[in-house]
Amino acid sequence: MKRWGEAPVEAHLPPETVLNQMEMAVIVCDRFSNVIYGNAFARQLFGFGGDEIIGHSVLSLGIAEEDHEQATELAKHVLKGGVWEGTFCNLRADGTTVYTRAHAVPLRHPSGAVDGIVMFAREALRSNQREQDRYGLLERIGERLAGSLELETTLRRVADTLVPQFADHCFIDLYSGDGLYRRVSRHAGGWEPPPGTWAAVGESVSYPPGHYSAKAMSRRDAVLVEDMVQHRYAATSESAKRLGDAMGITSVISAPLLVRGELLGVMSLALSNLSKRPDPHYDGFDRDLLGAIAGRVALAVDNAMLFEEERETALAFQKHLLPGDRPPPLDGLQVAWRYEPARPLESHGHGIQTQVGGDWYDVIPLSAGRVGLVIGDVEGRGARAAAVMGQLRAALRAFAQDDKPPADILRKLDEWVRTMTRPERMRSGWNSDDSVRPPLVSCTYFVYDAWSRVLEFANAGHDPPLLIVDGQVGELSFEGEGGMLGLRAPGMGGEILFNEETTELRPGSTLVLYTDGLIDRRPKDEGEYFTREESRARVRAAVAEVARGGVEAIANAAYDAVPGDSGDDVAIVVIRTSADELGVAERTFPAEPIMVSEARRMAADAFASWGMHDEQAELACLLVSEVVTNVVLHATTTPTPRREPAIPILAGMEPLGAPVQFDTDMVDSFDEDDWDIGADLGRREPPAKEFRLRLRRGADAVWVEVFDTDMRLPRIRSAGETDEGGRGLYLVDQLATRWGARPTSDGKAVWFELRIG
Missing domain, CATH: 3.30.565.10 (Histidine kinase-like ATPase, C-terminal domain)
Structure with missing residues (x-):
């Protein structure tokens, strides 16, 4: 009789035996997305036999080409410790297609480090092949549209999903200004229409009243032309009609792009002899499906257009708040700068992190040819960060005109940042609302004298700049990082100290100032991830290769050193001292x-x-x-204060008993030990x-x-x-x-x- 707590014999089965009995595919990949294990159900689902895919890329599972980008996003997200879920189109070895629903999690080492990826997959829909294609298409369109707020990316993803799985030709036309313009023209097999036939991307489009696209927009409903051979329609031009006949256009669906009652444009799909399909015709189900897709596309297009309008406004706002494209001429200095706004961060399942940030830099003329230099970063993104950055730049410029030491300027700027809250909301508490809390700001302020070559600086939590001397790249050391500006709330005790530091720059020395967006990059390739220290090392190595080149070359090399896109804006300022004496x-x-x-x-x-x-x-x-x-x-x-010596006056000087009055223009200080009564009656010339x-x-x-x-x-x-x-x-x-x-x-x-x- 088995006692309580005694393990059954089955518990000692090898894990592989258990996994092979699962009615779900299990795929394990290493950090480079190479398959290291696949259970029996995976071989059945994806249509491969034996272990021929072991050691090969996960793409060898037959992931359709249009889903390769999605597979890359999966790997990047999971290797960072996230969880991913989505739908793939997989092509089996026998030529059939299966849509799979995949769930991916990190494979962790006992230490907690991510060693690879574990994917669980099942068939997305058990039905006939055509219905599976249709339902899978709708689900995948939704996933593609959720991943981007850039208009061009949104439209490209729609076209990539529809062609060639659901159409041989895809056209998307949007209203812009005074007319309708073609934004997408995608065709199966990379084919392109000859010039002067179908409208190209960027050209205006005008549909005659009898055209199916014109009907779709006027009726505000999808229009199906099931058999183009039997259908008589008004073509946009005679050349377009001849090309359609030559291509063997067999069936067309046109659907309006409507959002909140507003017509944004029209989307049309067509089948032709370009690809050999068993049944190259659409039906009523396909029309309804495209109508549903068009509704989702219209909403995504509207969101993308609103986002781009807001982003362009913020970029224009920030551009006018930052210095111009070219640095001003400065005595004893060569200066180059580069600013790149953040690209939208397309994070699967985590929304969109977008827009400009609060990076800023400036060159401020001071007295006697001296120059103030600053680089900084305001936390957050968007218009608020850009607005705070503009206020900071203006405030620092005003404070710098006092010509006080850098540490004093940062203390004054810190006090100003900490008051950037709305007084009427301070009662709710400093930490209760991010809109009330003062922004956190990192920055370093330098003052350089090109004649003495002395550099004075103070730091507030910013990364140290690179220092290039005689072709050797190092870092300008900070005695202390100093707290970020705005770190201490108004009314709180304590004080943040900003160290005043001074160094002398040798002739021809170069400083490379940068914000953290340079070293916090999103990799483009699978398996290529860098820590901040690794990114710094790559920047140093890239700068070292062009250390004796021009300042523009150094700025470009620093920006290109770390591969990938930046989710934060990047500011780089390169400063080189003159080799000649002034x-x-x-x-x-x-x-x-x-x-x-x-x-x-x-x-x-x-x-x-x-x-x-x-x-x-x-x-x-x-x-x-x-x-x-x-x-x-x-x-x-x-003015010098008068002093009255407590000694009797000598004869011939003043009436007896009257105190001696000394000429304040002549006397600077007085001490009894300095009196020589027999010599000069105690008078002493002040220092000149x-x-x-x-x-x-x-x-x-x-x-x-x-x-x-x-x-x-x-x-x-x-x-x-x-x-x-x-x-x-x-x-x-x-x-x-x-x-x-x-x-x-x-x-x-x-x-x-x-x-x-």
């Missing part, structure tokens, strides 16, 4: 009025050595005089104040900077008619191309730019 002249002067003429003389000598025209050099010297005069006048009158004049020569401009230790930034004031001063900065503002002032670590710098040519 013209610069610099000197420090005492902050005394007599030095104004010395500064002007130095500027005149520098401008002459740079080959500037006399008129331009004279104007530049005039502006140098005005800026230097302004600095000298105000730097020497910096200085200013530094720096001149820079670019290809099309000169920049003048005057540095001093006064923290006060200058401003233009309105001078009265009788005022002797107050017009210097106004003159600079009127005559210079640009001017401004920025704080420095020990004072300020007043600068102006003057275009030359």
